[in-house]
Amino acid sequence: MGAFLAKRFLGVLPVIFGVSIVIFLLVQLAPGDTATVLLGPQATEAAKEELRRALGLDRPLAVQYFQWLGRVLTGDFGTSIATQIPVLDLVLPRFVNTLILTAASLLLAIVLGYGIGFFTALRANSLFDRIATSCMLMAGSAPPFWLGLVLVLVFAIDLGWFPVSGMEDFAGDGGTMDLLHHLVLPAVTTALGPAAIIARIVRSGILDVLGRAHVRVARSKGLQRRDLLRRHVILNALPPIVTITGLQLGYLLGGALLTEVVFAWPGLGSLLYDSITARDLPVLQAATLLIALAFVLANIAVDAINAMLDPRLREI
Amino acid sequence: MSAAQIPSLVVENLTTRFGSDRDGATVVDGVSFVLTPGQTMALVGESGSGKSATALSLMRLIEPPGRIIAGRVLLDGRDLLTMPERGMEDVRGGQIGMVFQDPLTSLNPALTIGRQITETILAHRDITPAEAERQAIDLLVRVGVSDAAxxxxxxxxxxxxxxxxxxxxxxxxSCAPAIIIADEPTTALDVTVQAKILRLLHDLQQEMHASMLLITHDLGVVAAMADTVMVMYAGRIVEQTDVDTLFHAPRHPYTKALLACVAGIEDDRSVPLQPISGMAPDLKDLPRGCRFAPRCPLVQDVCRTTDPALRAVSRSHSVACLLVQEETAVV
Structure with missing residues (x-):
């Protein structure tokens, strides 16, 4: 397993390198000019030129990239152009908040998706299956920002069960319970779409394995139903399900960024929005790189889990 | 078959249907037979004749939309078809062991083979996993897997x-079952391996004095392994007799046609093999009268109107054909 993980990590290094280039170039492609944004439309051409030189923006792109990469590798993401705060101090706390929302959404999507997928598969084509599958389809088709607004209207404003927005009660003493209370609506909003996709994959995956020859053989051995399902159905159905779950993590991160805007969740979403409008390149680059890293790490975790589940993958 | 022996399995009027009452097919239609200890009974027929469905019905492993709609399967005097599922779990793997057709897909790819043997033992015996593993190694040695440990x-x-x-x-x-059901155990294997596997099954059955229901479409396998034979056509048993009678004095036109399709080593090569004309009937739309009538070379008018029942023509020979009379054959 150690060798397997080492190989996987080595394998993603070129990916991360490529991602860093794309991130750097994407920001360059965006319209607008940093100096103009910072100094305002009235600024003289000489002043803008002066600023560009100070920020190093007048050098060739390749030089800018490698200077940036060199600093990033030593943990120095620079200073925010707009706020003059060190980028990491700005981005990390927001990133943690986004991770809290993403993790909660992932947990919810897994519990809902795996549970509903599993039981609809065992009762395929029953009334329960049809109702649950339609409900998940509807919930999963709703755009997150619209779903968020509806949930706020019903559960926060009409029923008053949950707070409308934010991450903690300024009047209260904070703490985990308060955080969880604030977490419910944004997590549900972000999780429903991925949960619907996961449920469908789980349902078809379990149904596929149930029809395989080795399950019939296992039944002919006289195993108890619980052992049969655990060892011969779920264990074999999991690898593609885990892969899809890992892919959904990317969607969850993206969805969380949108949800954050609706619920005023102090995560990366609003920071990204602000730094894009301000052309705050260092912040933009650091935030995007962190998200990409999280995605790559999640995929390594998926590969590791699958290798534990399927002996054939361990030998590749 | 010695009549004095206590039968290990009695099957009466086993009937299994797939699909709804209106739009469905009876794939096993009133099958009855008796297995005695130490006996190998072959069940032969074309693909789709209901051989595998018969085996799965005995184990109650028929899955929806299929269901067993009638019959009794008596093992030690208990009817498996009315037994609670828990009781069936003891029977499966414990009293009836089953070997399936395709070994490439029949093992769980995510479990070690040791685990796949010990889980059978542990489901039926109250022993420690370590003891089960020792037994699994012994079993692997017995079936000829070298370096089993x-x-x-x-x-x-x-x-x-x-x-x-x-x-x-x-x-x-692994749990020394009284009955082994082998559903085309060598179909997916190389010819050179087939003989070894059949020999192994035969030896194990002799050692354990178990009865075996051997499902096959290969008459060579029947000749080598079976004591008695049932010929199945379109869900029905059409002829049932001992293996010598089947090869030397078959009575049902379908059995005769099957034997005519097989080349023997000493056969005259100038006489071409005789394929059976036509197709096996659609089980959803069976012909009136005898199911083999549309393909039968000897068909009479009565065959198209009257459905023949399986009747004894001698003490150990039954045939479902209107043209076959007791002992004195017309055909």
């Missing part, structure tokens, strides 16, 4: 098709 930790993809079938046989006999 090491190989129980390997996964199925490290084994060839023949070796996998040996592992599956080890699992099926």
């Amino acid at each position: 090491r190989r129980i930790h390997d996964y199925p993809h490290h084994f060839s098709g023949g070796m996998r079938q040996r592992v599956l046989i080890a699992s099926a006999i």
